[in-house]
Amino acid sequence: MDLTLLLNIVVSFIITYLVIPPIVRVSKAKNLMDVPDERKLNTIVIPTLGGVGVFIAFNISTLIFLPDIKLTELRFLYAAIIMMFFIGLKDDLLVISARKKFLIQIAASVLLVVMGDFRITHAYGLLGITELNYWISVPLTTVALLFLINAINLIDGIDGLAAGIGVLVCSILGVWFFAIGTMSYAVICTSLAASLLAFMRFNLWGGKNKIFMGDTGSLILGIALGAIAIRFNEINAFVSQPFYFKYAPLFVIGLLIVPITDTVRVFAIRIYRKKSPFSPDNNHIHHLLIKAGLPHFAASCLLFGYTIFFTLLALTLQLYVDITTGFIVLLTASFSAVAIINLKSKQIQAAKAGESVKVIRLLPLGVKAEHNRRPALRRKNS
Numbered sequence: 001m002d003l004t005l006l007l008n009i010v011v012s013f014i015i016t017y018l019v020i021p022p023i024v025r026v027s028k029a030k031n032l033m034d035v036p037d038e039r040k041l042n043t044i045v046i047p048t049l050g051g052v053g054v055f056i057a058f059n060i061s062t063l064i065f066l067p068d069i070k071l072t073e074l075r076f077l078y079a080a081i082i083m084m085f086f087i088g089l090k091d092d093l094l095v096i097s098a099r100k101k102f103l104i105q106i107a108a109s110v111l112l113v114v115m116g117d118f119r120i121t122h123a124y125g126l127l128g129i130t131e132l133n134y135w136i137s138v139p140l141t142t143v144a145l146l147f148l149i150n151a152i153n154l155i156d157g158i159d160g161l162a163a164g165i166g167v168l169v170c171s172i173l174g175v176w177f178f179a180i181g182t183m184s185y186a187v188i189c190t191s192l193a194a195s196l197l198a199f200m201r202f203n204l205w206g207g208k209n210k211i212f213m214g215d216t217g218s219l220i221l222g223i224a225l226g227a228i229a230i231r232f233n234e235i236n237a238f239v240s241q242p243f244y245f246k247y248a249p250l251f252v253i254g255l256l257i258v259p260i261t262d263t264v265r266v267f268a269i270r271i272y273r274k275k276s277p278f279s280p281d282n283n284h285i286h287h288l289l290i291k292a293g294l295p296h297f298a299a300s301c302l303l304f305g306y307t308i309f310f311t312l313l314a315l316t317l318q319l320y321v322d323i324t325t326g327f328i329v330l331l332t333a334s335f336s337a338v339a340i341i342n343l344k345s346k347q348i349q350a351a352k353a354g355e356s357v358k359v360i361r362l363l364p365l366g367v368k369a370e371h372n373r374r375p376a377l378r379r380k381n382s
Contacts (some may be wrong), residue, residue, distance in 0.1 A: 008065040012191040015057035016198035024209045051217020057195040076116030080108040088216035098278045109145040122237040149222035151259035156218040158286045160300040163196045247318040254314030261334045292345040
């Protein structure tokens with residue numbers, strides 16, 4: 001491995017590891033905590049500013065080790081990330097309306113697409129389209145970025161899930177960028193992956209220093225993953241074997257299958273129920289797993305494995321079918337899998353409810369049923 005890249009990883013990890021405990025102490029001293037309510041999974045107050053630590057480490061490390069910081073596109077990428085940082089920070093500290101937050105997301109996405117030229121122009125034959133012209137690629141890419149920003153925000157509902165998927169995506173694409181010699185994006189990917197990995201140490205096993213990513217972290221992660229995925233899709237079109245992906249969009253969908261499937265599903269449910277797509281609920285995939293009795297870590301690991309499986313499926317499909325067929329098969333398989341998870345979750349909940357009713361009927365009058373108490377669930381709901 002290149003020494004610069006290795007130092008970038010080490011510095012990102014160490015900075016995040018060192019700054020999070022002070023952030024936790026300040027959050028507790030100033031009461032900057034995630035307070036449980038009827039729609040959140042956590043039952044105790046937890047600091048929510050983990051994204052601040054990731055942001056600090058990512059910026060310091062990449063600004064030190066980026067080989068070509070003068071690239072115009074990178075300046076706009078940093079500008080968009082900073083915009084997401086401040087709107088996420090304000091939402092974590094004060095709570096702002098979904099409308100205001102969405103307007104800033106639009107502004108950051110347009111800045112990235114129009115000024116930074118982060119555009120999807122190669123479709124690789126999806127739906128019979130090979131290349132997109134400027135006037136189609138701009139709105140399409142903007143919508144894709146907005147979708148992904150909110151998709152990452154929505155899956156940040158249990159410990160380790162959003163950060164774990166971020167680590168996986170950034171690690172895989174970081175290695176790919178390094179292999180083809182695109183060092184700027186290799187540094188960006190590995191720095192973000194290392195920062196998220198250090199954050200996960202405190203998110204999963206933090207003890208008194210346990211912390212959540214918060215909107216600060218999820219919004220940064222969403223726009224960064226969107227920009228990285230777009231660059232991968234575009235650069236891949238000009239790469240030769242053995243690093244060329246025949247169907248790059250399909251590979252990206254495989255890597256991001258959990259947030260894509262979850263967001264389309266919950267948006268569809270909310271619209272069907274005549275609610276705003278951005279109205280909070282507890283219908284996410286991770287909620288289904290928690291309701292089925294899985295602890296947070298087990299649910300995150302299952303969805304991590306889910307991502308790996310569908311990424312491998314995307315790579316396999318490009319060997320046997322065209323990209324449009326592969327696209328349909330991949331999404332159909334994912335939605336079918338989630339439908340099965342939903343069904344099993346309801347069956348388990350119904351079985352538990354039936355057992356509780358039987359216990360209550362068998363108890364003498366006036367005796368409180370300990371079996372009917374719900375277990376404590378610890379994590380916020382998106």
